[in-house]
Amino acid sequence: MKGIIFTEFLDIVEHQFGLQVCQQMLDDAGDQGSYTSVGSYDHRELVRLISSLSAITGHSVASLQERFGEAVFPRLLSNLPEMPAEQYHTLSFINRVEAHIHTEVKKLYPDANPPKFDFLSQTESTLIMDYKSARCMGHVCLGLIKGCAVHFGDRIAIEMMPVSGQQDHVRFKVERLTE
Structure with missing residues (x-):
């Protein structure tokens, strides 16, 4: 999966839930959060991050995925x-x-x-x-x-x-x- 998805995800999590929740999500997932927009990464890393965020926030994985998709659309559109x-x-x-x-x-x-x-x-x-x-x-x-x-x-x-x-x-x- 392209790194832009990861970098945008982290930015959206920080914006919507705050830096502390974003850092806790990374810590709980055992993730350093070192992504570049042009890199390629295993999609399972994103799944772990979303699962971690779900455990922290109480929002379902499905609702967090949907929320991310809606928030990332204009960002991806601007990069096309x-x-x-x-x-x-x-x-x-x-x-x-x-x-x-x-x-x-x-x-x-x-x-x-x-x-x-x-x-x-x-x-x-x-x-x-x-x-x-x-x-x-x-x-x-x-x-x-x-x-x-x-x-x-x-x-x-x-x-x-x-x-x-x-x-x-x-x-x-x-x-x-x-x-």
Whole structure:
């Protein structure tokens, strides 16, 4: 997993929970917190940090993953290469993730292994897609979708349906609501 995820996670934890909680999380996880944004790290280190934060705060691992996804969306967006000059909304942006963003990420970081999105159906107002990742972080994806909607000012309804028990394959139905 790319180091930017770790550096952003630590920054978000510090911002949302404070430096003391962040340090306790690192200590309890037996982690030095020495990450660089361009490094590559085992995703299990992030899982240990989230589990440690869950034990400290009492928030579930799933809710912390979702919270992280929502908070990190604008930060990741600002680090992306220029997107084509199109007008986006939540569904159109999500649709571009696999074709454009993950392709660009792989160009910048050839060793990157981003999740795979399989788009099953899409209309003007509804998108159904499968998220597949060996890292089993479907709740981070859920948070990223929510962060995307906030960024584009869309009201959405999201259904998250695990396809496998380990959350390595999750189906999302995202509906863009009109006023």
